[in-house]
Amino acid sequence: MSIDKIWVLAEAADGSPISSTLELLTQARSMAATVEAVTWGGDAAALAGELGNYGASAVHDVGDLGGSLPGAPVAGAIAALIAGGNRPDVILVPTTYDGRDIAGRLSVKLDLPVITNVVGLSSDGDTVTSEHGVFGGAQLVHAQFTAATPWIFIVRAKSFTAEPSGGGAAPVSAVAVPELGSTGTATVLQRHVEERQGPKLDEADVVVSGGRGLGSAEAYALVEELAKLLRGAAGASRAIVDAGWVPYSHQVGQTGKTVKPTLYLALGISGATQHMVGMKGSKNIVAINKDRDAPIFSIADLGIVGDVHKVVPKLIEALKARG
Amino acid sequence: MNVVVCVKQIPDPAAPQALDPQTHNLVREGKLILDDSDSYGVEMALQLAEQAGGGEVTIVSMAPNGETSGLRTALAMGAAKAILISDEALRGSDALSTAKVLAKAIERVSPDLVLAATESTDGYTGTTPVQVAELLGLPSITFAKKVSIAGGKVTVERQTEAGYDEVECPLPAVVTVTAGVVEPRYPSFKGIMAAKSKPVDQLTVADLGLEGQVGSAGARQAITDVADADTRQSGEIVVDEGDAHERVVQFLEQLKLV
Numbered sequence A: 001m002s003i004d005k006i007w008v009l010a011e012a013a014d015g016s017p018i019s020s021t022l023e024l025l026t027q028a029r030s031m032a033a034t035v036e037a038v039t040w041g042g043d044a045a046a047l048a049g050e051l052g053n054y055g056a057s058a059v060h061d062v063g064d065l066g067g068s069l070p071g072a073p074v075a076g077a078i079a080a081l082i083a084g085g086n087r088p089d090v091i092l093v094p095t096t097y098d099g100r101d102i103a104g105r106l107s108v109k110l111d112l113p114v115i116t117n118v119v120g121l122s123s124d125g126d127t128v129t130s131e132h133g134v135f136g137g138a139q140l141v142h143a144q145f146t147a148a149t150p151w152i153f154i155v156r157a158k159s160f161t162a163e164p165s166g167g168g169a170a171p172v173s174a175v176a177v178p179e180l181g182s183t184g185t186a187t188v189l190q191r192h193v194e195e196r197q198g199p200k201l202d203e204a205d206v207v208v209s210g211g212r213g214l215g216s217a218e219a220y221a222l223v224e225e226l227a228k229l230l231r232g233a234a235g236a237s238r239a240i241v242d243a244g245w246v247p248y249s250h251q252v253g254q255t256g257k258t259v260k261p262t263l264y265l266a267l268g269i270s271g272a273t274q275h276m277v278g279m280k281g282s283k284n285i286v287a288i289n290k291d292r293d294a295p296i297f298s299i300a301d302l303g304i305v306g307d308v309h310k311v312v313p314k315l316i317e318a319l320k321a322r323g
Numbered sequence B: 001m002n003v004v005v006c007v008k009q010i011p012d013p014a015a016p017q018a019l020d021p022q023t024h025n026l027v028r029e030g031k032l033i034l035d036d037s038d039s040y041g042v043e044m045a046l047q048l049a050e051q052a053g054g055g056e057v058t059i060v061s062m063a064p065n066g067e068t069s070g071l072r073t074a075l076a077m078g079a080a081k082a083i084l085i086s087d088e089a090l091r092g093s094d095a096l097s098t099a100k101v102l103a104k105a106i107e108r109v110s111p112d113l114v115l116a117a118t119e120s121t122d123g124y125t126g127t128t129p130v131q132v133a134e135l136l137g138l139p140s141i142t143f144a145k146k147v148s149i150a151g152g153k154v155t156v157e158r159q160t161e162a163g164y165d166e167v168e169c170p171l172p173a174v175v176t177v178t179a180g181v182v183e184p185r186y187p188s189f190k191g192i193m194a195a196k197s198k199p200v201d202q203l204t205v206a207d208l209g210l211e212g213q214v215g216s217a218g219a220r221q222a223i224t225d226v227a228d229a230d231t232r233q234s235g236e237i238v239v240d241e242g243d244a245h246e247r248v249v250q251f252l253e254q255l256k257l258v
């Protein structure tokens, strides 16, 4: 068989496609002649320009979901399209909350497996090989489907670099949501948006992250101040997110964000594999930790063995003095 | 209020891990433990049953070699009973196969609520619970950081990119919980003793009517090869003697960040 058509799930936030979607469209272009997007949420007309500019030649629009969580209705709509004869060879899904929900439900509807946590994809025209990190990225596994198509891959953010193709706005066609029964009853009552300052964590050129070594929620102010001075974003290990010191949106790692900034500064973070998998693609890593044997030092370009409460305030003063 | 919690029993993450060079499956030998990610679901289930003023918490797990040590931990925390699906035929199961097995086992209990973790520590596909929900024809809410039950409905604070959403659905439903949701209790000595005599119902693939559909027989993806990733070299180490911040400033200068 040959890989002719790929669908990319086009998730949107604040009226634009998320960066993972643009990365996947870019990669899909190099794997198949026809790349199409599937979107939902009622913004399709506004998204069609950018989706086209990254390679989509058509947009299948599930439309406004009336407050339903996307998993069931979007999976239902895609399965109905496929049952109706419009069958892609590959479906690429970003690793997001809704992406996983949609892919999981779709997998059951099509009775096809999913390959998850993909960080690389290649195709020879007939097969697709995916790449995954295991054991915190120490080893790379390559995998292929032996099942019927469509092959569903859930891909982690920042696995590819998004590049526009210069294509024009993609034509939008509506896709109907079939009857879902009780599976479609999860409804959003209210959205709560947390305040954010400075650049987005996964787009920032500098990320300063803090961990349990800060000792208290109050000490996270050091992380925020340093991030601000470097015009970067403030991140965190899961330990301090679970402890309630900072919101989850700050978490870097396997269950949080993947970041690849020019500089990653880790303050009081031990370097558990689940943390490192989210940041070891950074161009430069500086770690400050009082334990000489902390695993984070094994991947740091510059490691400072010291107390964050001594080193960081001096660093902040020195940067301020330079103005 | 009857709650099922899906728990995975995994090799101790602190122990060295490896892939079998022939089959490329994760080597799962020796004693398995309760996946830490699932201890949150167990605690949440116990609290919800207590709040509802009655009902049972049932643990469901699919694991090789009749392994029960992880289940005993969940029973010692307070769950009433466990269902263990263990069968040579399940070796090499992918997430969809696992979900088929779990769904069939859960059907036997017909619970009001099914809890799972957002992702397991060793597999971390994060799709199994939603697949279970779809197989059972139930709604699901993933990434819960708070769960409450009232009037036949479950209300969840669901993590989002921007903050959280308040999401609701009627019961029965599947909910996946994050580590922030509750603080798991430590099993008491009394709990550990009591767990020894709690029922563990052992089932096979044939008992669930899934012969030939799961495990290697049902697997439709294959690992083609395993390679070592490029390792990052560690760089310069400076022990702070009061002036290490100056070295950091220099480094920032080299990168033209200041």
Ligand SMILES: Cc1cc2nc3c(=O)[nH]c(=O)nc-3n(C[C@H](O)[C@H](O)[C@H](O)COP(=O)(O)OP(=O)(O)OC[C@H]3O[C@@H](n4cnc5c(N)ncnc54)[C@H](O)[C@@H]3O)c2cc1C
Binding pocket: A210, A211, A212, A213, A214, A236, A237, A238, A239, A240, A251, A252, A253, A254, A255, A256, A257, A267, A268, A269, A270, A271, A272, A273, A274, A275, A278, A288, A289, A290, A291, A294, A306, A307, A308, A309, B036, B037, B119, B120, B121
């Ligand atoms: C399924 C699963 C998913 C996970 N996902 C993630 C994830 O996405 N992201 C993540 O980060 N973690 C994740 N974890 C958790 C991870 O395993 C670690 O528990 C966590 O990263 C540890 O955070 P930490 O480094 O802040 O804390 P610790 O490991 O406790 O490290 C604190 C460090 O601070 C140092 N320190 C203490 N005092 C000072 C001081 N005064 N000055 C300088 N240094 C000091 C200590 O030497 C130590 O190295 C996950 C775990 C599981 C099981």
Ligand SMILES: Nc1ncnc2c1ncn2[C@@H]1O[C@H](COP(=O)(O)O)[C@@H](O)[C@H]1O
Binding pocket: B005, B006, B007, B008, B009, B035, B037, B038, B060, B061, B062, B063, B095, B098, B102, B115, B116, B117, B118, B119, B120, B123, B124, B125, B126, B127, B128, B129
């Ligand atoms: N073999 C299993 N037995 C019981 N529950 C499981 C099993 N595999 C996955 N689960 C459940 O699904 C969650 C997510 O697992 P995963 O899809 O592997 O990330 C786990 O935390 C469990 O709650």
